[in-house]
Amino acid sequence: xxxxxxxxxxxxxxxxxxxxxxxxxxxxxxxxxxxxxxxxxxxxxxxxxxxxxxxxxxxxxxxxxxxxxxxxxxxxxxxxxxxxxxxxxxxxxxxxxxxxxxxxxxxxxxxxxxxxxxxxxxxxxxxxxxxxxxxxxxxxxxxxxxxxxxxxxxxxxxxxxxxxxxxxxxxxxxxxxxxxxxxxxxxxxxxxxxxxxxxxxxxxxxxxxxxxxxxxxxxxxxxxxxxxxxxxxxxxxxxxxxxxxxxxxxxxxxxxxxxxxxxx
Ligand SMILES: Nc1nc2c(ncn2[C@@H]2O[C@H](COP(=O)(O)OP(=O)(O)OP(=O)(O)O)[C@@H](O)[C@H]2O)c(=O)[nH]1
Ligand SMILES: [Mg+2]
Numbered sequence: 001x002x003x004x005x006x007x008x009x010x011x012x013x014x015x016x017x018x019x020x021x022x023x024x025x026x027x028x029x030x031x032x033x034x035x036x037x038x039x040x041x042x043x044x045x046x047x048x049x050x051x052x053x054x055x056x057x058x059x060x061x062x063x064x065x066x067x068x069x070x071x072x073x074x075x076x077x078x079x080x081x082x083x084x085x086x087x088x089x090x091x092x093x094x095x096x097x098x099x100x101x102x103x104x105x106x107x108x109x110x111x112x113x114x115x116x117x118x119x120x121x122x123x124x125x126x127x128x129x130x131x132x133x134x135x136x137x138x139x140x141x142x143x144x145x146x147x148x149x150x151x152x153x154x155x156x157x158x159x160x161x162x163x164x165x166x167x168x169x170x171x172x173x174x175x176x177x178x179x180x181x182x183x184x185x186x187x188x189x190x191x192x193x194x195x196x197x198x199x200x201x202x203x204x205x206x207x208x209x210x211x212x213x214x215x216x217x218x219x220x221x222x223x224x225x226x227x228x229x230x231x232x233x234x235x236x237x238x239x240x241x242x243x244x245x246x247x248x249x250x251x252x253x254x255x256x257x258x259x260x261x262x263x264x
Pocket of ligand 1: 016017018019020021044045046047071074075076077080099100101102104214215219220221222
């Protein structure tokens with residue numbers, strides 16, 4: 001038996017949901033590991049018909065920092081993140097980053113997200129704090145995105161400039177306390193729901209200015225169903241919290257349970 005056991009605490013996991021991202025997964029994982037070699041990358045693939053899953057298996061066989069979860073079907077962005085975050089919590093990562101596979105989220109920002117997370121419970125890479133930084137999007141898409149943020153702020157009172165932004169870094173304790181088991185969202189509204197849960201519980205949320213660039217290749221997975229879920233989800237979050245427009249006081253070490261909610 002060794003005289004002492006050195007326990008190396010795994011620190012950073014980068015979780016990336018994928019659906020039909022065959023051109024992006026190789027380049028994005030290379031770029032992330034070039035910027036920050038000591039992270040683990042977890043792809044959560046929704047059984048992509050374009051063969052992304054096989055490419056991910058090959059990437060993970062070639063590099064032990066790359067991991068893959070295969071979902072049986074396209075389960076929605078929120079469900080993919082939930083399985084990825086559970087995986088990361090089970091393995092003891094302290095900082096858990098979520099990002100897209102398509103280079104809209106620049107891997108070069110990872111060190112900045114981690115730096116900001118030293119003094120925050122949740123860091124949101126924000127397109128809209130101190131100006132607008134979105135490249136190559138049609139104006140209609142930008143207007144829709146800005147309106148979505150304004151809608152969230154109006155209904156919930158949550159003062160976040162970019163509540164639908166998907167480039168984030170969570171401290172593991174934040175993910176534990178927002179109770180992934182009771183998340184309602186299947187799709188993109190997961191991002192608003194997790195931000196809202198963190199905010200209403202009084203967690204420190206910091207918005208880090210980032211530049212968002214339109215996807216490099218492939219196609220968007222945004223659909224009418226995802227859009228509709230996002231519309232009613234904001235009302236549901238407000239309703240479940242009694243239209244409360246400010247955070248509950250957070251006492252350190254105190255667990256604030258989520259309000260009762262039923263699953264559809
Ligand atoms: N596993 C899984 N991944 C998904 C699902 N829907 C989207 N994704 C991935 O989640 C990330 C964000 O989706 P995007 O289609 O890029 O959404 P978007 O950025 O709003 O749309 P674009 O700007 O057109 O790219 C991408 O890496 C997708 O491949 C899903 O149902 N399951
Ligand atoms: Mg995208």
